[in-house]
Every structure is written in structure tokens, then in C-alpha cells.
Amino acid sequence: MPHYRKSLNLHQQKILFLREWTASDGKSFSLGGDFIMNDMALVELLFLSLLTIPGVHALPPRKGVAWPAPVPASSVPPIEWSDIGAPIFQPLGDFPQAQHSSSKKVSAANINFASSSLPPVVDWRNRSGVNFITTPQxxxxxxxxxxxxxxxxxESQVRIEHSVWSKRSEADVHDGIGAICETTGSAEATLQYVAGNTNSSTHGGEKPGIADWACDPYQDSTTAHVHCSDRSGRTTHIGNFQAIGAIExxxxxxxxxxxxxxxxxxYDNFGEWKPDPTNPHHVYAWDGASGNTGNHIALVVGYDDERGAWIMKNSWGKTWGDGGFVYFAYDNANIDIWVKYGLRNVNPDPWTRRRHQSGNMMQSGDGETHRNFELLLSDPVKGIRHISRNGDTGEWSEVSQLSSDEGVGVLGQPSIIGTSRNRDFHAVAVTxxxxxxxxxxxDKKWSQVSSLGQSKVDGFTGFTQIDDGSLLLVVRHxxxxxxxVKPQSTAWKMMQSPIAMNITQSGASLVQSNIGFDMYDFSGNSHGNLYTxxxxxxxxxxxxxxxxxxxxWNEGEAxxxxxxxDAVPVMIQDNFDTKDETTPCGFQLVVAVNGAVEHWRWRPQMGEQWEMxxxxxxGPGQEVKQVWSLAxxxxAGKMHMITESREGMVDxxxxxxxxxxxxxxDV
Incomplete structure (x- = not known):
């Protein structure tokens, strides 16, 4: 049974215990003295120690639990940039264009870190005033x-390549692999798993990907992989990742x-690092004396040649270091001896995009860079046509057709959404x-599944998937x-109490926002406010x-x-002016009034009202009759719109x- 020296204070006991525990088999050892603890008290002390000793944030590796050997940077050849392809990132501002020299294989010992061919500072927390990095966890x-x-x-790459915030679940990876709390890992093996490149990395026969945080909230304990039932449609998928050896x-x-x-x-002194207000160039470096407890893996979000450091996002919370970040000295603690890994061409899930598109057009995950648009257009002969716009070439092509079982025509235009139900598209239309x-x-085929018959609908639908996973409609009677209107088995049911009276038209303007939504609510009971x-x-x-x-329902601003x-309002929630993934977003609305499109904006998070x-x-002599879609x-965060002219042209x-x-x- 473990012993502690009674003369030591609690803090000293914790430190001494941790040192001895890491050197033992984790089951039995003696420090002498007459301070005796039972097993449960020992476990409790261990966890208290880990949570309260400065610089200790992770369970020390037990004897025999080794870290996978990192890949030497010298073993990876310089990148052939012509094979990688152009960056998918399109800046929201004007970034300087670097003139790059050819890459050379170099070692950390002789690299010239202050390269003249690149900007002296790159920081994805602030690129032309825009943050692309989620909050430290x-x-x-x-x-x-x-x-x-x-x-x-x-999740950072989703923000960079697709302009949306997309907090992912660490537990979905950790528990999905089958890891326990003490399991160590490597960046390469983890990326291989998420990409589905290993024999064991399948999830119901599909590549695993990574689900959103609410689908599988993280717990710092050994837990089974318990996730949301619609995980398949809430996973972001990744393609090839890139091993990068040369510093340049x-x-x-x-x-x-x-x-x-x-x-x-x-090293032990890493946990003690914090900014020095008297030294703006203060960076972390090993002190040459501190011991170590293995390896650590973190995200490099930039570099600063003036400081001589990588800018790193750690995983010890926002109270550690510089708000969860650290300036990590070049050529230090083997960081430039071992390979680093990058990623491109991620494929976000429809759950991520659901607040940001409404009406008869949506952006899907299809296409080479996962940014095709899917457009539904009513047709008096063909019923409804499904047309796709290639997100890379801009070319339009017809995909399929929809028809009603009853053979009745469609009024106006349908609404389409991507859902978490296996990434299936769902569409509704007023007939x-x-x-x-x-x-x-x-499976690349449209099928009619339900209807709201004899309802005397006389408006156009707001259609969305809400936070509990169910579908929801708002429409004028x-x-x-x-x-x-809510789904009931194979039919839709109109609720007894109306939202409002004296309405002349409804449209694709239903949004479940992130206002009032606590993204990190562990219970899963937090739902965002609905707006229409x-x-x-x-x-x-x-x-x-x-x-x-x-x-x-409550009345808001008129x-x-x-x-x-008969004007059809179309509304989305946008991604503009957001500090991070928790920031409440604003709204964008478009509507046809007197032959023109009025574009309105509302930023309630800034205390503003609607403004046109x-x-x-x-164009001259061309009047817009209706707006049917906004996404x-x-x-680069562009918005996209579909309108119909009085002459029947679709733009x-x-x-x-x-x-x-x-x-x-051409319709």
C-alpha cells in the first residue's frame, strides 16, 4: 500500500507522488514515513495533482507505455509543389503573394529560419483581420x-477552405480508434484513421471522418465510443494529408x-511557460535541465521570424500560456527534427452548412473540391429539374428529375437542404x-416520401433541419x-397555434441560429433560437x-x-464578423420589391436593426419577379443567389x- 511522508505539505506530496509513480509500475511503491493512504485516496490524489500542479495537464506515461517513434524530417523529401495543387484557400482579404524559391532538403541544425522568400510572420489567428482558428481546448x-x-x-482547415466554423469532436477520434485514457498516439496514424486509409478505420462500412463536437462530447476518461445516431451525416471527411520535412x-x-x-x-518547463510582459519576444525553449515525460503533439498555426518561433495552439485550455497558445522556439525540443503534417481539400458535412443556405439552391459536398451547388427548378413538363453547378469550373449540368406521385404541378420553386441523414438531400415544394x-x-436517386395533403397552403416554405435532428417547415396558410409544420411519421402536421396572422407571403427564411446556443453544453440540451x-x-x-x-413564437422587428x-423573403445566417466558433452570427435577407432585389442585413450580436x-x-428593362435562394x-465567404425575372428567366x-x-x- 502506498505511503507518503506526513511532514510534506500537500503540494510537495503531489509532486513527489507523481515523480515516484512515473518511475514505478503504477501499482505499488513506498516513500516511507507513517502517512498512509488507501487506494481510492491515492487515485483521488493523482487526479487532483494533475489538475492543480502548474504545468501538469496530462497523465504521465506509465512504465511500458511508450510514445510512437516520430518520423524523422530528414526522411521526407522536399515537396514537389506542382503535384500538390493550388491552395483551395481564397482569402477574405488581400494577402501578400510570396515569391517562393525552390525547396531544398535541410536539417534543423543548418536551416536559415529567417527565409527571405516568405513573409516574416504568418498567423492564422489574424490574416488580414480574420481569425481562422477555433478556441483552444x-x-x-x-x-x-x-x-x-x-x-x-x-476544423481549422474547414474554416480556411470553406469559410465556415465547424467544431469537431476530439472524442470521436480518440474513442473511435478505441483508445483509453493512457493511450499515446501519433499525428500520422490519427490522420490515417480519420481518412480511412487503414484496414481498421471503417465506421459502419464507411470512412470514419470526424463528427461535430455535440455528436460526441469529449470526456477526459476512458469511455466507449458513444455518438449521435445520425453521425454519418455529421462527419467531415478528409483526403490526403501531407508529410512535410523541410522547414522552408x-x-x-x-x-x-x-x-x-x-x-x-x-520537457517539464514547457508547462510553466507564459508571456513575459517585459519581453515582447519571449518564447518557450527547453532550459537544458528539466526532465521530460515523453512527447507532445500540438497545432502550429503560424510562425514569427522576428521572435524566431512557431506559433502554436496547445490543448491545455485557454488559461494556459498565452490564452492557450505559445511561441515555441525554432530548433527546440526536436520540433524541427521530426516531420510535421498538413492537410488540404476537406469535405464539410451538411450539418455544418445548414444555417448558411436557404431556398432552391444549396452547396453540397460534391465535386473535386467539395463546393458544387445543387439547384432545383420547377418545370411545367419535367416536374422539377435537379441541376448542378461545378464549384471549380462554374459549368451547369442536369443531374436528375423529381416528379409528384399525384402528377400535380409545383407552384413557384422548391426548397432543398442537405441533412445529417447519411448526407441525403431533402426537398419540399408547394403543389x-x-x-x-x-x-x-x-444513392443518386430522388424519391417522394411524404406529403401534407388538404392543408390549403398558400405560401412558400421555410425549410430546415433543427438542432434535435428533425425537419421543420414554416409556411403561410x-x-x-x-x-x-412538423413531420409526423410519413406525413407532416400543421401545429394548432399559428405563429402570426395577417400574413400575405412566407418564404425560404427559416433559420435555427447559433444565438442562444451553447456549443459546449455537455448535456446536449442547448438549442439555438429559431428565426423567420x-x-x-x-x-x-x-x-x-x-x-x-x-x-x-415572438414578434421581432418590422x-x-x-x-x-406575393414577395418571397429568403434569409440565412452568415459567417461575417465572427471572432470564433462561439460568436453569434448575423443574418442576410434578400427579397424582390418593385422589380429589384433588396438586400438586407441584421446583426443582433452588435445591437443593430435590419438595414438595407x-x-x-x-439590367435595363429587366425586372426581378422573385428571389428563390440565398447561400x-x-x-472567400461569397454569397450566392437565384432570382426569377418577370419574363421567366432564372439568374x-x-x-x-x-x-x-x-x-x-436556360430553363
Whole structure:
């Protein structure tokens, strides 16, 4: 039974215990004296020690639990950049374009870190004023830094390549692999697992990918892999990752592509590092005397040649270091002796995009760079046409057709969403008999699945998947009420209490926002507020909202003037002006008024009201009849819009500060 010296204070007991425990088999040892603890007290002391001793954040490796040998940087040849492909990242601002010299294989001993061919500082926390890095997380007492570093890499790359915040689950990787709390790991093996490149890395026959945080919240203990039931449609997938050996290549990757994962020796003095207010160039470096407890893996989010350091995001929480980050000296603790890993061309899940698109067009995960658009157009002959826009070439092509079992036509345009149900597309449309029909797109085939018959619908649908995974509609009834409609088995049911009365038109403006949503609520009971906009009889548009788990809708701001009775408002939540993944987002709305598109913006997180920021026409003599879709896509956060002219032409627009008409579609 373990013993402790009674004369030692608690802090000294903890340190002494940890030192002896790491040198023993973790089961029995004696420090002498007459201070005796039972087994449960010993376990409790261990965890208290880990949580309260400065610099101790992870379970010390037991005897026989070794770290995988890192790959030597010298074993990896310089990158052939022509084989990698151009960066998918499209900056939200103007970044300096570097003139790169050819890469050479170099060792950490003789590298010139202050390369003249690259900018002196790259920091993905601030690229032209925009942050692309999620908040630092805390791995707790487990040896799970490898899962945290790879997770941080993937979610940052989603933000960089697709302009959306996408917090991923460290537990989904850690527990999915079958690791226990003491399991060590490597960046390469973890990336291989997520990519599905190993025989064991399958999940229900599919490549694992990595689910969102709420699907499998992290616990710093040994737990089974218990995840949400719709995990398959909530996973981000990755393609090939890149081993990077040469320092020049690592910096170029950081500058052009994104962060990289690094492995280094974890010396004891690393945990004590914090910024020095008297020395702005203070960086972490091994003191030459401290011992080590193995290796550590973290995400490098940039470099600073003026400091001579990598900028690193750690996994010991936001209170450690510099808000969870550290400036880590070049050529220190083997960080530049071992290979680093980068990633490109990630494929976000539809759950990530669901707040950012509404109406008859959505961005899917299809295409070479996973940014194709799927557009549904009603057709008096073919029913509904499914058309796709190649996200890389801009070419449109017809994919498939939808038809109603009853053979009735469609009014206006359908609404389409991507769902967490195996990444299937779902579509709804109001038909000529005033009912609502629903279709799903599974295995590249559309099928009708349900309907809301004899409902006397007389508006257009707001359609979304909400935080509990279910589908939801908001639509105007023929009696002028705005109503919430929920699925019931194979049919839809209109709720008894209307949202509002005296409504002349509804549209694709239903959003479950991240306002009121606690992303890190471990219970899973936090749901964001729902918002929708409809047109009133007085020509004004009206905002309505309810809390995520409430049934009571509230009136919000009324805005605008002169909206015709049949004007269809289309609304999304955007990604602009967000500090990190927890920041409440603003809203964008487009609507056709008197032959032009009015573009409105609302930023409640800044205390603002709705304001019209642009009014645009399709050209001389061309009047816009309706707006049918709005989406914020991957390319530099651009917005995309579909309109219909009074002559029946369908137009595709893009917004990059101002709206531009890009394509007139042949329908």
C-alpha cells in the first residue's frame, strides 16, 4: 500500500507522488514515513495533482507505455509543389503573394529560419483581420494530445477552405480508434484513421471522418465510443494529408495552405511557460535541465521570424500560456527534427452548412473540391429539374428529375437542404393543389416520401433541419396565418397555434441560429433560437422568433416598405464578423420589391436593426419577379443567389461586397 511522508505539505506530496509513480509500475511503491493512504485516496490524489500542479495537464506515461517513434524530417523529401495543387484557400482579404524559391532538403541544425522568400510572420489567428482558428481546448488528464491536434487541424482547415466554423469532436477520434485514457498516439496514424486509409478505420462500412463536437462530447476518461445516431451525416471527411520535412516547405505550407501538426519532446518547463510582459519576444525553449515525460503533439498555426518561433495552439485550455497558445522556439525540443503534417481539400458535412443556405439552391459536398451547388427548378413538363453547378469550373449540368406521385404541378420553386441523414438531400415544394410534397435524394436517386395533403397552403416554405435532428417547415396558410409544420411519421402536421396572422407571403427564411446556443453544453440540451421573416398586409416584413426548445413564437422587428403581397423573403445566417466558433452570427435577407432585389442585413450580436445595404436590378428593362435562394458558399465567404425575372428567366448571382449577375440559366 502506498505511503507518503506526513511532514510534506500537500503540494510537495503531489509532486513527489507523481515523480515516484512515473518511475514505478503504477501499482505499488513506498516513500516511507507513517502517512498512509488507501487506494481510492491515492487515485483521488493523482487526479487532483494533475489538475492543480502548474504545468501538469496530462497523465504521465506509465512504465511500458511508450510514445510512437516520430518520423524523422530528414526522411521526407522536399515537396514537389506542382503535384500538390493550388491552395483551395481564397482569402477574405488581400494577402501578400510570396515569391517562393525552390525547396531544398535541410536539417534543423543548418536551416536559415529567417527565409527571405516568405513573409516574416504568418498567423492564422489574424490574416488580414480574420481569425481562422477555433478556441483552444483542454485534453484534461488523458494522453490525448494527438487527437486534439488532428481535430484542431481539420476544423481549422474547414474554416480556411470553406469559410465556415465547424467544431469537431476530439472524442470521436480518440474513442473511435478505441483508445483509453493512457493511450499515446501519433499525428500520422490519427490522420490515417480519420481518412480511412487503414484496414481498421471503417465506421459502419464507411470512412470514419470526424463528427461535430455535440455528436460526441469529449470526456477526459476512458469511455466507449458513444455518438449521435445520425453521425454519418455529421462527419467531415478528409483526403490526403501531407508529410512535410523541410522547414522552408513547412513555412510555405503555413503561408499558402493552413496550419500543420507538430510533435516535440515534452520537457517539464514547457508547462510553466507564459508571456513575459517585459519581453515582447519571449518564447518557450527547453532550459537544458528539466526532465521530460515523453512527447507532445500540438497545432502550429503560424510562425514569427522576428521572435524566431512557431506559433502554436496547445490543448491545455485557454488559461494556459498565452490564452492557450505559445511561441515555441525554432530548433527546440526536436520540433524541427521530426516531420510535421498538413492537410488540404476537406469535405464539410451538411450539418455544418445548414444555417448558411436557404431556398432552391444549396452547396453540397460534391465535386473535386467539395463546393458544387445543387439547384432545383420547377418545370411545367419535367416536374422539377435537379441541376448542378461545378464549384471549380462554374459549368451547369442536369443531374436528375423529381416528379409528384399525384402528377400535380409545383407552384413557384422548391426548397432543398442537405441533412445529417447519411448526407441525403431533402426537398419540399408547394403543389398546385395547395399541399406540400417531400422528396429525398439517396444513392443518386430522388424519391417522394411524404406529403401534407388538404392543408390549403398558400405560401412558400421555410425549410430546415433543427438542432434535435428533425425537419421543420414554416409556411403561410390560405387563411393568412403563418404556421409551423412538423413531420409526423410519413406525413407532416400543421401545429394548432399559428405563429402570426395577417400574413400575405412566407418564404425560404427559416433559420435555427447559433444565438442562444451553447456549443459546449455537455448535456446536449442547448438549442439555438429559431428565426423567420414573413410579409405583412401593410407591405412591411416582420421578424418572428422563438427559443430553440420553446413552442412560443415572438414578434421581432418590422422593417422595409412597399413589399408586394406575393414577395418571397429568403434569409440565412452568415459567417461575417465572427471572432470564433462561439460568436453569434448575423443574418442576410434578400427579397424582390418593385422589380429589384433588396438586400438586407441584421446583426443582433452588435445591437443593430435590419438595414438595407444594396438594391440591385438585373439590367435595363429587366425586372426581378422573385428571389428563390440565398447561400453563403466556400469561396472567400461569397454569397450566392437565384432570382426569377418577370419574363421567366432564372439568374445566378454572386456577392463579393456587391451583387453581380453571373449566369442566365436556360430553363
Amino acid at each position: 483542454d485534453q484534461g488528464v488523458c494522453q490525448s494530445c494527438w487527437a486534439f491536434a488532428v481535430t484542431a487541424l481539420i 516547405d513547412q513555412k510555405r505550407w503555413l503561408h499558402e495552405y493552413g496550419p500543420i501538426v507538430a510533435t516535440f519532446i515534452l 398546385e393543389d395547395k399541399s406540400i410534397q417531400q422528396w429525398t435524394y439517396t 390560405i387563411d393568412g396565418t403563418l404556421n409551423e 421573416v414573413a410579409v405583412r398586409k401593410n407591405g412591411k416584413m416582420q421578424t418572428f422568433w422563438r427559443e430553440g426548445k420553446s413552442d412560443t 422593417f422595409g416598405e412597399g413589399a408586394p403581397g 445595404i444594396q438594391r440591385v436590378t438585373a 453563403q458558399g466556400s469561396s 445566378y448571382w454572386e456577392w463579393d461586397g456587391m451583387w453581380s449577375l453571373i449566369d442566365k440559366l
